[in-house]
Amino acid sequence: MTVPDRTGSVGRSYPRLDGSAKVRGQAVYADDIALPRMLHCKILRAQAPHARILSIDASAARRLPGVVAIITGRDLPIRFGILPVSQDEAALEEHKVRYVGDPVAAVAAVDEETAAAACEAIEVEYELLTPVMTIEEALKEATDEPIQESFSRRRDNIHRLVSYEFGDLEAGFAAADHVREDVFFFQGNTHLPMEQHSAIASHVDGRLTLWSSTQVVHYVHRALSRVLELPMNRIRVIGAVHGGGFGGKTDPFAHEIVVGKLAMLTGRPVKCTLTREEVFYAHRGRHPTLLWYRTGVTRDGRITAMHLRTALDGGAYGSYGAASVFYTGTLQTVTYDIPAYKFEGVRVYTNKAPCGPKRGHGTPQGRFGIELHLEKIAHELGLDPVEVKRRNFVKPFSRTVNWLRVTSCGLEECTAKVLEASGYAQRERRTGHGMGFAISAYMSGAGTAIYWNDMPHSEVQVKVDRTGATVYCGAMDIGQGSDMVLAQIAAEELGIEPRDVRLVTADTDLTPVDLGSYSSRVTFMAGNAALEAARKMRALLVEAVADRMGVADLEEIDVGGGRIGEFSFEEACVIATTRFGALSTTGSYKPPRIGGPFKGSGVGPSPAYSYSAAVVDVEADPRTGIVTVGKVWIAHDIGRSINPLLVVGQVEGGVYMGLGEALMEEQEYRKGLHKWPSMLEYKSPTFLDTPPIETFLVETIDPEGPYGAKEAGQGPLLPVIPAVNAAVFDALGVWVDETPITPEKVLRALDAKAKGKPPRHGPRSFPAVPYGEPIRVDPPARDDLRVGAELEAAFGQTPGAH
Amino acid sequence: MPTWLDREVEKAVVRLLLNGEEVEFLAPVHKTLLEVLREDLGLTGTKHGCELGECGTCTVLIDGRPQLSCLVLPLQVEGRPVTTIEGMAAGASDHPLQAAFAELGAAQCGYCTPGMLLVAKSLLEANPRPSRAEIQEALAGNLCRCTGYAKILEAVELAASRMVAT
Numbered sequence: 001m002t003v004p005d006r007t008g009s010v011g012r013s014y015p016r017l018d019g020s021a022k023v024r025g026q027a028v029y030a031d032d033i034a035l036p037r038m039l040h041c042k043i044l045r046a047q048a049p050h051a052r053i054l055s056i057d058a059s060a061a062r063r064l065p066g067v068v069a070i071i072t073g074r075d076l077p078i079r080f081g082i083l084p085v086s087q088d089e090a091a092l093e094e095h096k097v098r099y100v101g102d103p104v105a106a107v108a109a110v111d112e113e114t115a116a117a118a119c120e121a122i123e124v125e126y127e128l129l130t131p132v133m134t135i136e137e138a139l140k141e142a143t144d145e146p147i148q149e150s151f152s153r154r155r156d157n158i159h160r161l162v163s164y165e166f167g168d169l170e171a172g173f174a175a176a177d178h179v180r181e182d183v184f185f186f187q188g189n190t191h192l193p194m195e196q197h198s199a200i201a202s203h204v205d206g207r208l209t210l211w212s213s214t215q216v217v218h219y220v221h222r223a224l225s226r227v228l229e230l231p232m233n234r235i236r237v238i239g240a241v242h243g244g245g246f247g248g249k250t251d252p253f254a255h256e257i258v259v260g261k262l263a264m265l266t267g268r269p270v271k272c273t274l275t276r277e278e279v280f281y282a283h284r285g286r287h288p289t290l291l292w293y294r295t296g297v298t299r300d301g302r303i304t305a306m307h308l309r310t311a312l313d314g315g316a317y318g319s320y321g322a323a324s325v326f327y328t329g330t331l332q333t334v335t336y337d338i339p340a341y342k343f344e345g346v347r348v349y350t351n352k353a354p355c356g357p358k359r360g361h362g363t364p365q366g367r368f369g370i371e372l373h374l375e376k377i378a379h380e381l382g383l384d385p386v387e388v389k390r391r392n393f394v395k396p397f398s399r400t401v402n403w404l405r406v407t408s409c410g411l412e413e414c415t416a417k418v419l420e421a422s423g424y425a426q427r428e429r430r431t432g433h434g435m436g437f438a439i440s441a442y443m444s445g446a447g448t449a450i451y452w453n454d455m456p457h458s459e460v461q462v463k464v465d466r467t468g469a470t471v472y473c474g475a476m477d478i479g480q481g482s483d484m485v486l487a488q489i490a491a492e493e494l495g496i497e498p499r500d501v502r503l504v505t506a507d508t509d510l511t512p513v514d515l516g517s518y519s520s521r522v523t524f525m526a527g528n529a530a531l532e533a534a535r536k537m538r539a540l541l542v543e544a545v546a547d548r549m550g551v552a553d554l555e556e557i558d559v560g561g562g563r564i565g566e567f568s569f570e571e572a573c574v575i576a577t578t579r580f581g582a583l584s585t586t587g588s589y590k591p592p593r594i595g596g597p598f599k600g601s602g603v604g605p606s607p608a609y610s611y612s613a614a615v616v617d618v619e620a621d622p623r624t625g626i627v628t629v630g631k632v633w634i635a636h637d638i639g640r641s642i643n644p645l646l647v648v649g650q651v652e653g654g655v656y657m658g659l660g661e662a663l664m665e666e667q668e669y670r671k672g673l674h675k676w677p678s679m680l681e682y683k684s685p686t687f688l689d690t691p692p693i694e695t696f697l698v699e700t701i702d703p704e705g706p707y708g709a710k711e712a713g714q715g716p717l718l719p720v721i722p723a724v725n726a727a728v729f730d731a732l733g734v735w736v737d738e739t740p741i742t743p744e745k746v747l748r749a750l751d752a753k754a755k756g757k758p759p760r761h762g763p764r765s766f767p768a769v770p771y772g773e774p775i776r777v778d779p780p781a782r783d784d785l786r787v788g789a790e791l792e793a794a795f796g797q798t799p800g801a802h
Numbered sequence: 803m804p805t806w807l808d809r810e811v812e813k814a815v816v817r818l819l820l821n822g823e824e825v826e827f828l829a830p831v832h833k834t835l836l837e838v839l840r841e842d843l844g845l846t847g848t849k850h851g852c853e854l855g856e857c858g859t860c861t862v863l864i865d866g867r868p869q870l871s872c873l874v875l876p877l878q879v880e881g882r883p884v885t886t887i888e889g890m891a892a893g894a895s896d897h898p899l900q901a902a903f904a905e906l907g908a909a910q911c912g913y914c915t916p917g918m919l920l921v922a923k924s925l926l927e928a929n930p931r932p933s934r935a936e937i938q939e940a941l942a943g944n945l946c947r948c949t950g951y952a953k954i955l956e957a958v959e960l961a962a963s964r965m966v967a968t
Contacts (some may be wrong), residue, residue: 019904022912023919024895025847025887032846194859194947243849243913245949276852315833350961479911479948649907649953656950679856679945687938690951 006558008492010707013645016481017499018241030198030213031273038200039068041259042115044105044122045281046097049133049672050147050350051126052093054099056105066114070122070268072105077191078227082219082251082356083538083649086318086449088151089305089354091257097126098147098316099351101281103254108262108270111483122684125407131351131672135311136767138348147316147349157349159314160322162329162600163774165342166401172305173341176296182373183292185738185763186365188313189665191358192283195243198273198281199256201263208264209236212256213480215245216516217506222451222455223252224260232508239476239506246657247357249318249478250518251284265626279678284356285346285667286558287324288313292766297377302390304600305340308332309766312347312355312367319356321347323450323603327362330604332370334398335411335442335611336392339779341401343773353667357518359657360714363442364721371438371722372737375729380437384439385726388423390415393439394702401594401779405787407608408700408710410637411439414613417635417696422615427730434730439613440718443606444639444702444711445521447591456588457521459512459530462490462537464573464583467526467535469494469501470654474514476506480713481646482522486530488642489706493534494541494570495559518709523642524607525589527706534586540583544576592788597795598777608702610710614655614719620731622750625743627728629659632720635696635800640711644697650712651695658720660685664740737762803935815963816876820845822891827878832932836871839886847887851945853905856915858944860884862915868921868943890923899923908957910948917944922958934959 021027058070062460073094077370081087092103105122109115130143138157143329147156173179199212208230214220217237225232242249255272267726274282292309310328314321329343360367378385394400396409419425419437427435429467450458461472472488475484483505487498504510542557545565551557557565564572577583595601616631632655641647664683668675701708721739729735734749737760745761753759786794816844817826820843829838836853839845839862848871856923862871863885890897899922902908909915918941919949925932925940937958938951946954 015905015907016909018912019907019909020900022898022909022915023900023903024889024891025916028846029849029913031850032840034841152852190944192947194853194857194911194945195849215958244911276854300925356817479913481907481910636828645907649910650953651948653910653948654949654950656952657947678854679852680854684945684947686945687951687955692954693950753839 008495009488009498010492010642014484014488014498014643015645016484017487022256027241029243030200031193031368032210033200033211033240035200035202035269038271039110039114039262039266040115040270041106041108041262041270042112042119042165043103043258043272044119046100046102046104047128047279048097048128049100050129051097051133052129052320053093053097053104054125054127057123058105058540061107061118064114064118064121066110067118068110069108069262070105070118071261071265072302072519074496075545076227076257080223080252081229081318082320082450083318083322083697085322086151088148088318091254099353099455101353102316106258106262114176116774124173126769133350133669133672134349136315138350138636139767139769147351151318159318159347159349160628161346161771162325163344163771165452165774165776167340167779169305169307169340169342173296173594176304177299179296180377181292181294182376182382183290183371183737183763183766184372186289186368187739188286188288188355188667189190189661190280190283190667190682191246191248192682193244193246193248196274196276196279197249197253197255198271200232200269200271201257203267207234207236208260209343209630210256210260211237211238211240211242213242213712214250215249215476215518217476217508218474218513218516219755220252220256221508224257227257228260236509240445242476242478247518248284250357253255253282266665271379277677278339280674282330282355283315283353285554286358286364287355287362288768289328289365290363290763293369293373295373295377298566301378301381301383301391303338303392303573306338307342309769310345311767311769312345313350314318314347315350315352315354317354319354319357319786324357324362325752326600326603328366330402331363331441332366333402334404334406334609335394337394342774344501344774346769346771351672353674359654360442360717364661364718367440367718368722368739370727375726380798389439398782399780399784402604404604405602405785407592407704408702409611409640410698411611411613413698414611414635414637415439417698418613418615418633421694422617422633424615430621432731434618434620434727434731436616436723436726438719438723438726439611440715441609441611442711442715442718443520444524444608444610445591445606446519447594447605448602449515456529456590458514458525458589460526460533460587461512462533462585464537465577466543466574468573469496470500470504471530472504472511473526473530474506474511475522476517476784478517480650481518481643484646485523485642489527489530493531493538494569495564496562520714523709524705524711526591527709529587531706533585536585536587537583540585541572541576544579545572547579548575591713593792594787596777596780598775607704608639608710610712610715612715612719614723616720616723618724618727618728618731620728620746622732625746627741627746629724631691632693634693634716635698635702636712636716637698637710638712639702639705640699640708641697642709646698647712651716652693654714654716655684655693656690657722658717659690659724661739662721662724662741665731666740733759735760735762814877816880818876818879819881819883821885831875831877834872835862835874835876835879838876839871845886845888847916849916859914859917861920861944863920863924866924866927868924885920887919890919897923898964899958902957902961906953906960908949908953908958914944914946918946918954926965928960930962932962
């Protein structure tokens with residue numbers, strides 16, 4: 001690709017724009033907001049995992065001094081949910097509760113303590129139902145009734161089933177010299193943002209304003225409008241400074257709707273901040289997932305066919321689950337060339353906190369499985385696992401068997417970097433020491449909107465007037481630094497410094513719609529929209545300046561260093577405003593249609609994939625089973641690094657979070673109760689548990705990303721987890737085929753090995769699932785890179801879905 | 803019926819030396835220092851992650867030593883110097899730790915940052931040239947979910963080197 005090197009701000013490390021506010025305690029997070037006459041809200045939550053609500057008596061609670069309003073499910077009967085197919089949640093449940101923590105009633109009172117006391121005084125009579133706590137139980141017919149009667153299939157608790165066959169699986173397996181099956185389990189875990197969710201609502205002049213610690217103001221806006229039955233033009237949602245999301249603040253939540261309703265009822269501002277325990281119940285974290293892989297390979301390790309089955313424990317509600325189930329299976333083909341691929345997935349409802357999108361959304365489970373499965377295949381064939389993986393790497397600018405389009409791909413370079421830096425090939429081989437290698441890919445934004453529409457995914461406005469430039473964008477900076485990226489892009493095009501660009505973001509009254517900070521989409525999509533808007537503005541400024549200078553050829557007008565032609569940027573703004581009047585430009589980005597001609601092809605396509613490779617070094621003590629990570633080397637194909645400081649920060653954060661999932665983090669239940677809804681008992685890595693991380697950024701300059709950029713927020717987490725397991729095998733010769741690798745599991749695997757059993761610990765079987773007949777899809781030509789209308793026009797001529 | 807409403811809520815007048823200024827306030831005796839700082843005194847720079855003494859986020863300095871403000875009652879620290887994040891910078895100029903955190907990207911979402919900074923300040927005052935292990939040990943009670951701690955470590959080292967040099 002021949003994108004000229006930038007001369008301005010793109011590619012340079014700048015600290016974030018709000019860095020000073022954050023180190024001085026001046027940044028205003030949602031819970032820091034206090035409005036005059038503000039009431040405090042507490043939510044009464046179910047204490048039974050599965051029960052019918054027979055009655056709710058709030059009369060005693062209402063009599064408590066200081067209680068201003070109490071609402072129950074009757075006040076908020078309209079159901080909602082992030083996906084159109086899963087409108088299965090209520091802000092407050094009226095007839096039934098489905099997990100411990102399900103919201104039932106809400107109190108607005110003069111202070112938090114009174115609100116909490118009133119919640120305790122509300123009498124709820126339940127009829128207990130049998131809780132369903134495992135995937136296996138959920139697949140069976142329900143004992144009394146399904147958890148979600150309207151959304152389950154038949155009498156069981158199956159939420160979604162998907163089944164696809166791409167290419168000729170039978171022929172693929174027939175061509176194999178060797179076939180292997182493995183079963184893995186990926187445990188659920190949670191985001192654990194440092195900030196507890198918080199929302200504050202104010203209803204003035206018939207208009208509702210909500211400040212929230214959300215990742216997506218637009219989705220909260222939609223849910224409020226639906227449930228509160230207010231037109232969207234009467235609602236304003238503002239993203240407060242964000243204290244960490246990782247996917248956990250991407251759904252609209254009960255407390256956001258409840259404070260809106262209470263503000264409308266009381267005429268006073270109402271705030272609700274979740275306790276840490278409630279944050280564990282809000283969850284929407286990693287789905288516990290069982291995976292079964294069957295793969296055929298040639299003698300030299302080339303994949304001929306792969307069959308994957310996954311089963312996801314979804315918890316009590318849909319959330320993003322209908323997409324999550326696809327994500328466990330769709331992206332395997334984006335790293336490895338699989339000529340024939342069958343994928344079957346199921347998501348079940350259980351009586352647990354709802355699962356949803358956590359950093360990597362559905363793909364860490366599938367990535368964990370495929371990386372370990374290929375390791376095992378290589379060992380069985382007596383081949384080097386790294387070589388086997390390399391032999392199967394996808395080619396840049398190709399199309400996968402399931403119709404995903406791969407553009408730039410730095411897998412080879414990433415692999416070479418980490419192998420060399422870690423000295424993997426020459427690693428010290430002794431019992432208790434090992435290294436593991438793994439790779440991954442992730443989307444730079446989903447190719448399809450979560451609710452059907454043909455509008456842009458990102459819209460940006462750039463305004464210039466006599467006071468300078470301002471960028472308006474609906475995206476929410478959740479700490480990753482997306483505001484800085486927008487400022488840098490505008491600054492690059494306008495020839496000024498990023499700090500001279502004013503930003504207005506994540507405010508539904510002021511900013512055009514952006515689908516928000518999830519799916520690793522902001523730099524790519526909002527970035528592309530900002531680039532378009534800024535380029536249009538630059539053209540206007542250049543034209544006005546050229547006119548003033550009497551220069552006919554616009555190419556002669558240099559932009560940069562705070563100058564446009566012979567004028568300062570400020571002078572150019574005055575000249576252009578004088579010439580054209582009010583100056584505002586817009587940019588939009590909508591990913592092209594990429595998916596193939598079959599139902600369900602919308603999950604998985606992305607305009608570009610990032611790639612990562614990691615090597616993890618561990619000490620694994622055979623006496624105690626304790627695994628200590630010594631160092632992580634990671635290389636990430638970022639496309640182009642718009643701000644290396646921020647990108648490295650994202651990579652390091654992803655590696656850290658991956659290590660937590662690999663070694664200790666788990667959302668576990670006992671007798672219907674969350675086993676450890678506290679930060680002390682839910683183990684996450686501390687400063688002392690986090691090893692040095694050496695990061696390499698690989699630039700492949702993607703043709704579609706802004707300046708060639710791709711994502712960084714999620715991909716780098718993915719290879720870390722299987723690399724830890726591979727390193728433990730390297731150290732001790734045993735497999736722990738599930739997460740997290742606790743000392744107990746290591747010892748169990750060593751024990752199995754000592755007894756002459758298969759040297760592993762992990763699930764032994766995969767349950768029977770009624771996946772049904774697959775949708776059979778003919779693969780595209782591997783060099784067919786058509787997208788959009790061109791691709792759609794071709795669907796008529798190419799053999800598509802049967 | 804809830805018990806606390808049945809009895810008089812005992813309140814007390816408390817005086818603190820807060821960020822070098824004398825402050826006096828009336829608050830229920832069971833209200834934590836964290837709550838009083840944020841809700842009564844308007845110092846929302848002190849954050850909270852659990853309110854159970856588990857995450858380190860709400861750390862303030864009392865007599866220069868890190869304390870979890872969610873576990874401290876104001877009466878316990880009556881008359882003693884309390885430093886919050888708002889008291890860390892000297893007027894317009896950042897403390898070297900603040901400057902280093904902002905410069906190196908040690909604050910991403912920034913929510914754990916006030917607590918981290920105050921613990922680091924106390925560390926560098928007691929030990930101006932800490933080793934990496936000493937920094938990690940000192941900050942091990944403060945959780946961060948964004949950074950993987952890498953940039954925080956670098957920022958503390960950078961600030962320490964600058965402070966020793968001046």
